[in-house]
Amino acid sequence: MFNSVNTTVLAAEATHNPILPETPDLVWGFVCFIVLLVFFWRLVLPRMKKLLDERGEAIEGNIEKADIAQKEADALLEQYTAQLADARVEAGSIREQARADGQRILAELKEQASSEAARIQATAQSQIEAERQAAVVSLRSEVGSLAIDLASGVIGESLTDDKRSAAIVDRFLADLEASETASAAGAAESSTGAVSS
Amino acid sequence: MLLFAGTPFAMNRIMIIRIIALLAIVLIFWLGTRKMKIVPGRFQSLVEMGLDFVRVNIAEDLLGKKDGRRFLPILTTMFFMILFFNLTGIIPVLNIAGTSVIGVPIVLAAVSYICFIYAGVRKHPAAFFRNALFPPGVPWFLYIIVAPIELVSTFILRPITLTLRLLMNMVVGHLLLVLFFSATSFFLFTAGGWWSLLSIGSLAFGFVFTLFEILVAVLQAYVFALLTGVYIQLALADEH
Numbered sequence: 001m002f003n004s005v006n007t008t009v010l011a012a013e014a015t016h017n018p019i020l021p022e023t024p025d026l027v028w029g030f031v032c033f034i035v036l037l038v039f040f041w042r043l044v045l046p047r048m049k050k051l052l053d054e055r056g057e058a059i060e061g062n063i064e065k066a067d068i069a070q071k072e073a074d075a076l077l078e079q080y081t082a083q084l085a086d087a088r089v090e091a092g093s094i095r096e097q098a099r100a101d102g103q104r105i106l107a108e109l110k111e112q113a114s115s116e117a118a119r120i121q122a123t124a125q126s127q128i129e130a131e132r133q134a135a136v137v138s139l140r141s142e143v144g145s146l147a148i149d150l151a152s153g154v155i156g157e158s159l160t161d162d163k164r165s166a167a168i169v170d171r172f173l174a175d176l177e178a179s180e181t182a183s184a185a186g187a188a189e190s191s192t193g194a195v196s197s
Numbered sequence: 198m199l200l201f202a203g204t205p206f207a208m209n210r211i212m213i214i215r216i217i218a219l220l221a222i223v224l225i226f227w228l229g230t231r232k233m234k235i236v237p238g239r240f241q242s243l244v245e246m247g248l249d250f251v252r253v254n255i256a257e258d259l260l261g262k263k264d265g266r267r268f269l270p271i272l273t274t275m276f277f278m279i280l281f282f283n284l285t286g287i288i289p290v291l292n293i294a295g296t297s298v299i300g301v302p303i304v305l306a307a308v309s310y311i312c313f314i315y316a317g318v319r320k321h322p323a324a325f326f327r328n329a330l331f332p333p334g335v336p337w338f339l340y341i342i343v344a345p346i347e348l349v350s351t352f353i354l355r356p357i358t359l360t361l362r363l364l365m366n367m368v369v370g371h372l373l374l375v376l377f378f379s380a381t382s383f384f385l386f387t388a389g390g391w392w393s394l395l396s397i398g399s400l401a402f403g404f405v406f407t408l409f410e411i412l413v414a415v416l417q418a419y420v421f422a423l424l425t426g427v428y429i430q431l432a433l434a435d436e437h
Contacts, residue, residue, distance in 0.1 A: 018299060018368060019361075024207040025300030032219050032295075033304050036278050039223055041270035047230040048248050055235050 144169040215295040218281040226277075251276045251422060259426040260433070264316075268429055271312055275305055276422040279363065283414030286371055287407050294414070297367035299360065306359040309425040313355075317432030325432065355428060359421060366417050370410045377403030 016022070148165050200208035208216075229244030237245055251273045256265035282295030296302055317325035329351055330344045377399050384396035 018364070021299045021303055023205045024201075024209070024212065025298050026304060027205045027300075028208070028212045028215055029300035029304040032215050032282075032301065033274065033278060033308065035219060036222060037270060037274045039226070040273045040277070044226045044230050044248070045270055045273060047233055048245070048252075051230075051233040051235070051245075058235050 140173070144173070147172055211293060211295060211298050214285050214291050214293060215282060215301070217291065218285050218295050222277055222281050247277070248273065255419075255422050255426045259423070259430045264429070264433055268312065268316070268426070271308065272422050272426060275308070275425060276418050279305065279421050280414060280418035283367060283417055284411070286367060286374070286414065287410045292374075293371055294367040296363055296417075297371050299364050302360040302363040305363075305421065306356040309359055309421075309428060310356040312425060313428035313432045316429045320433050329432075355424075359424060363417050363421055366413055370406070370413055373406050374403060374410065377406060 148169060151168070200206075200213075226244060229241055233241060252265070252269060255276070256269045256272050259265070260268060278301070279296060282301055284294075285291040286294030286297065314325075317329065321328065330347050331340050332343065332347065335343055380399040381396045381403060384392045384394075384399060388395075
């Protein structure tokens with residue numbers, strides 16, 4: 001199939017010198033060239049150029065978009081960093097404040113506690129004093145009435161006369177106190193301190 | 198002669214093959230650039246690759262952006278015209294390159310010749326021919342030798358070599374294929390007997406040379422466009 005066609009062409013070519021152009025050959029070569037030149041020049045290459053421009057624009061647009069996005073992201077990051085730093089500072093100051101507050105509260109509490117303790121101590125002291133006083137008073141009256149009862153029994157006479165009995169008791173107590181102070185001089189103070197003082 | 202016999206538009210088989218190749222180019226590039234998308238499909242990528250090859254590797258590489266754009270239509274036309282016309286040599290049924298008779302090579306060489314002279318005269322209206330024939334920096338007495346050499350090499354040999362390189366490559370490629378396939382046919386059908394074994398070898402060679410012809414077709418198209426680019430570049434250069 002190939003060869004039969006090729007050999008006829010070979011035979012046709014052999015009839016003239018291939019270096020010398022024939023007019024139709026030149027004409028058709030020229031026509032083909034012009035058609036293709038116009039085709040590429042006026043149609044294909046402008047389309048191609050347009051495409052390349054569009055593509056370039058698209059890429060540039062994307063780059064620009066990316067730039068803007070990058071800038072936004074940078075700004076946000078900066079903002080966040082600043083906020084974070086602020087927050088850190090704030091946290092630090094709050095912590096500092098808390099520490100100071102704590103110390104203050106602690107000091108206050110300590111003071112309060114010590115004053116409370118002092119108050120309680122004072123109260124206890126005065127209570128003790130009051131109770132002691134009450135004990136002394138009741139003891140005095142009881143000792144008086146006991147002594148009178150005893151003395152009544154001893155002398156067989158009622159000492160119910162208030163005036164006399166009171167005088168007797170007072171005298172007795174005075175004697176008692178006098179003897180106590182006399183003995184306290186010789187004896188140890190601690191044994192008598194609770195009564196005499 | 199098949200059509201318009203006797204007129205300047207007389208058509209023989211090779212002219213028809215040229216028209217077919219021409220239509221193929223127009224069809225491919227028309228379809229390939231019809232609805233161009235920013236993100237190309239497969240076919241568009243292929244077409245773009247071809248156009249970018251000429252634009253980047255030949256025009257812009259040699260001539261720079263500005264001049265490259267000026268001469269891009271010529272270079273693109275040359276490249277694809279030669280490529281497609283060459284490739285018809287290995288396409289079944291067509292079987293002969295559109296460039297294998299001298300018409301197309303001579304027309305294209307003439308275009309190349311006119312282009313580089315136009316480029317030179319346009320850039321250096323007064324100095325182009327003087328610089329081309331009497332290169333600056335050469336001692337004056339050497340001009341006796343240099344000027345004729347430059348005249349012959351630049352203004353006579355360039356178009357002739359362009360024409361003949363392309364023409365002969367295609368003619369010889371065609372003859373080789375004819376030889377191998379005719380030999381195959383001869384061994385197989387005419388000689389017969391044990392001779393038909395040789396047809397295997399000749400067919401294999403025919404196949405290999407068909408592949409080789411594809412390479413030659415691309416290479417010749419590239420060389421022709423590249424040399425045209427180089428000639429234009431030399432004509433545009435400030436110093437010769």
